[in-house]
Amino acid sequence: MRGKLSEIGFLLILAQFSCQMTEQVSPDYYTAAVVEYSPTYVWGDALKTLTSNADAYIKYIEEASKQNADIIVFPEDGLTSTNLPSRISLMDAWTTAIPSPLDEYVPCTGTEINISETLKRLSCAARRNRIYVVVNIAEKELIIKDTDCSKNGTWHYYNSNVVFDRTGKVIARYRKVNLYMEPQFDNTEIPEIVTFDTDFGERFGTFICFDILFAVPALNLTRIEGVSNIVYPTAWFSETPFLTAPQTQFGWSYAENVNLLVAGYHDPEVGNAGSGIYLGRNGIANVSMTRDPEYRLLISRVPKTKHRKTVMEQESPNERKEREDQKTEGNESSKKVDTIDWIRLLRDNVKAYRTSLLKYHRNEVHLMSTDFRCEVEAEMEIDDSSPIRYNAVYFDDIRKFGTRVEAGVRLCGLVQCLNNSVESCGFAARSNTTFSSIKVTATFLNYDYPKILAIPNVLDYSFRPFDDWSYVENTHGAETNVTITLNKPMKNLIAFGIYSRFFDKDRWN
Numbered sequence: 001m002r003g004k005l006s007e008i009g010f011l012l013i014l015a016q017f018s019c020q021m022t023e024q025v026s027p028d029y030y031t032a033a034v035v036e037y038s039p040t041y042v043w044g045d046a047l048k049t050l051t052s053n054a055d056a057y058i059k060y061i062e063e064a065s066k067q068n069a070d071i072i073v074f075p076e077d078g079l080t081s082t083n084l085p086s087r088i089s090l091m092d093a094w095t096t097a098i099p100s101p102l103d104e105y106v107p108c109t110g111t112e113i114n115i116s117e118t119l120k121r122l123s124c125a126a127r128r129n130r131i132y133v134v135v136n137i138a139e140k141e142l143i144i145k146d147t148d149c150s151k152n153g154t155w156h157y158y159n160s161n162v163v164f165d166r167t168g169k170v171i172a173r174y175r176k177v178n179l180y181m182e183p184q185f186d187n188t189e190i191p192e193i194v195t196f197d198t199d200f201g202e203r204f205g206t207f208i209c210f211d212i213l214f215a216v217p218a219l220n221l222t223r224i225e226g227v228s229n230i231v232y233p234t235a236w237f238s239e240t241p242f243l244t245a246p247q248t249q250f251g252w253s254y255a256e257n258v259n260l261l262v263a264g265y266h267d268p269e270v271g272n273a274g275s276g277i278y279l280g281r282n283g284i285a286n287v288s289m290t291r292d293p294e295y296r297l298l299i300s301r302v303p304k305t306k307h308r309k310t311v312m313e314q315e316s317p318n319e320r321k322e323r324e325d326q327k328t329e330g331n332e333s334s335k336k337v338d339t340i341d342w343i344r345l346l347r348d349n350v351k352a353y354r355t356s357l358l359k360y361h362r363n364e365v366h367l368m369s370t371d372f373r374c375e376v377e378a379e380m381e382i383d384d385s386s387p388i389r390y391n392a393v394y395f396d397d398i399r400k401f402g403t404r405v406e407a408g409v410r411l412c413g414l415v416q417c418l419n420n421s422v423e424s425c426g427f428a429a430r431s432n433t434t435f436s437s438i439k440v441t442a443t444f445l446n447y448d449y450p451k452i453l454a455i456p457n458v459l460d461y462s463f464r465p466f467d468d469w470s471y472v473e474n475t476h477g478a479e480t481n482v483t484i485t486l487n488k489p490m491k492n493l494i495a496f497g498i499y500s501r502f503f504d505k506d507r508w509n
């Protein structure tokens with residue numbers, strides 16, 4: 001009898017305890033933190049570089065945990081900096097073994113696997129602060145093939161993400177698939193599709209930087225695995241007019257309708273900047289794209305899966321107003337217009353686009369090839385006191401990214417030009433030309449649509465994406481058209497349209 005009682009007492013205590021534990025867990029949202037980070041680099045000294053950046057990471061982890069974040073994400077190359085040795089023979093000191101998630105290994109407490117001090121300390125920080133931690137780090141693995149008679153093996157190096165859970169356990173490891181001119185790093189034999197589950201009930205996928213422009217693994221995660229959250233370390237080089245960092249990030253998050261937690265490497269002189277917390281079709285929670293960020297640690301609530309809109313759902317006017325009201329709470333910073341002057345920007349080869357100068361109050365332009373149609377309608381008040389003009393643009397071809405990849409791109413929209421020559425298109429400037437309406441429709445033929453990635457693509461001079469537009473997809477047999485429509489008059493516009501990647505045409509050199 002007494003035994004039974006104490007058992008019940010124990011159960012009561014347990015129940016109380018677990019109530020307290022779950023009190024903090026909201027059924028509606030979780031809290032995400034991302035860090036826009038500028039790494040320290042101590043010339044040629046791996047240990048000092050890694051230690052100094054890990055010190056900084058641990059402070060961010062503590063701060064995010066204090067603010068009740070459930071998960072924190074750090075950028076690509078944030079621990080090593082991008083100054084990795086280009087010679088393989090020098091890579092050892094910069095890299096670490098990373099246990100497989102199958103090992104269920106906690107680097108903080110384990111002793112069996114030889115893991116770098118940096119990774120151990122981060123595991124301990126996750127454990128001490130009870131928070132999920134996502135970092136990117138250079139990985140090494142000794143691969144011994146059966147065909148290798150000496151059995152000495154060879155070292156392979158990967159650009160990898162590691163995810164620790166709240167106990168510091170490695171629950172995910174992802175090796176970058178689409179390397180962007182990173183000769184130190186290897187690819188895995190089969191691309192990895194990496195997901196992990198959390199104690200707040202959400203399932204995540206992960207990939208890195210350049211991966212966002214490719215089908216594998218990004219679209220496997222969203223379209224096959226069905227994850228609704230992505231953690232995304234990046235060191236992006238922004239390119240006008242269609243691929244600056246937050247512009248691409250929000251467009252992708254919207255297109256695939258998943259929450260996207262982006263931590264960006266910050267080095268504006270070379271062009272790296274831009275982080276954010278994007279909520280798919282629920283809009284933008286937080287974004288940073290300036291030379292001197294007001295916040296390095298962005299923290300926002302993120303709606304859980306069941307609160308996200310499906311692709312077909314449109315926001316009601318009431319919902320929209322509610323969200324706009326929420327947005328103005330944090331007004332001061334979001335209304336300040338930043339200039340981009342000090343972030344280095346690449347520029348696409350706009351001379352390869354087909355263009356049509358917008359010269360009237362009302363413009364209607366049709367541009368097409370056999371597989372892809374593009375319609376641009378725009379109503380505008382041209383500011384005649386300035387030479388700035390706009391062109392409808394169209395591209396359906398292959399372009400280069402870096403030196404290794406030729407990639408299929410189809411785009412349709414309008415872009416800013418500094419004057420009426422096409423050579424001046426795709427730069428960025430302020431402009432008082434006011435658009436009262438824009439409607440851009442891209443039509444994909446031949447059942448192409450399910451095979452591509454099409455993203456709504458908008459940019460104004462703040463360089464932070466805006467969401468005052470609507471987006472509709474229509475499929476009829478082999479044909480799908482996608483329409484993006486501006487919902488409020490706008491100045492300072494740089495780009496507006498639909499950017500798509502047509503993977504069938506890709507070639508890696």
Ligand SMILES: *[C@@H]1O[C@H](CO)[C@@H](O)[C@H](O)[C@H]1NC(C)=O
Pocket residue numbers: 092114115
């Ligand atoms: C662990 O790795 C470090 C760095 O690569 C190396 O110096 C050390 O000898 C290794 N320790 C063991 C026990 O293998």
Ligand SMILES: *[C@@H]1O[C@H](CO)[C@@H](O)[C@H](O)[C@H]1NC(C)=O
Pocket residue numbers: 150152
């Ligand atoms: C394998 O390692 C041994 C011992 O370190 C060394 O003597 C030998 O030359 C190596 N073999 C090859 C093929 O590298």
Ligand SMILES: *[C@@H]1O[C@H](CO)[C@@H](O)[C@H](O)[C@H]1NC(C)=O
Pocket residue numbers: 190191192193215216220224
């Ligand atoms: C990823 O998806 C593609 C289809 O887009 C499929 O061919 C491929 O096998 C998938 N990869 C993996 C590793 O699952």
Ligand SMILES: *[C@@H]1O[C@H](CO)[C@@H](O)[C@H](O)[C@H]1NC(C)=O
Pocket residue numbers: 285286287295297298299300301330
């Ligand atoms: C964005 O992050 C900052 C810094 O943590 C925070 O103060 C702000 O409330 C966040 N904004 C939103 C809308 O969540």
Ligand SMILES: *[C@@H]1O[C@H](CO)[C@@H](O)[C@H](O)[C@H]1NC(C)=O
Pocket residue numbers: 328329330331332
């Ligand atoms: C936010 O901006 C709106 C419109 O610009 C203004 O009316 C409101 O007072 C601002 N709110 C705060 C908290 O600054």
Ligand SMILES: *[C@@H]1O[C@H](CO)[C@@H](O)[C@H](O)[C@H]1NC(C)=O
Pocket residue numbers: 418419420421423424
């Ligand atoms: C147009 O702008 C470009 C880029 O600033 C400049 O090089 C060119 O001279 C300008 N052309 C005219 C006709 O003003």
Ligand SMILES: *[C@@H]1O[C@H](CO)[C@@H](O)[C@H](O)[C@H]1NC(C)=O
Pocket residue numbers: 386430431432
């Ligand atoms: C836009 O108009 C305002 C007000 O007339 C003026 O101060 C500003 O210089 C103009 N900007 C540009 C880029 O022409």
Ligand SMILES: *[C@@H]1O[C@H](CO)[C@@H](O)[C@H](O)[C@H]1NC(C)=O
Pocket residue numbers: 375441443474475476481
């Ligand atoms: C888009 O597709 C829908 C449905 O097939 C069709 O009714 C509409 O006319 C198309 N719009 C354009 C601009 O092609």
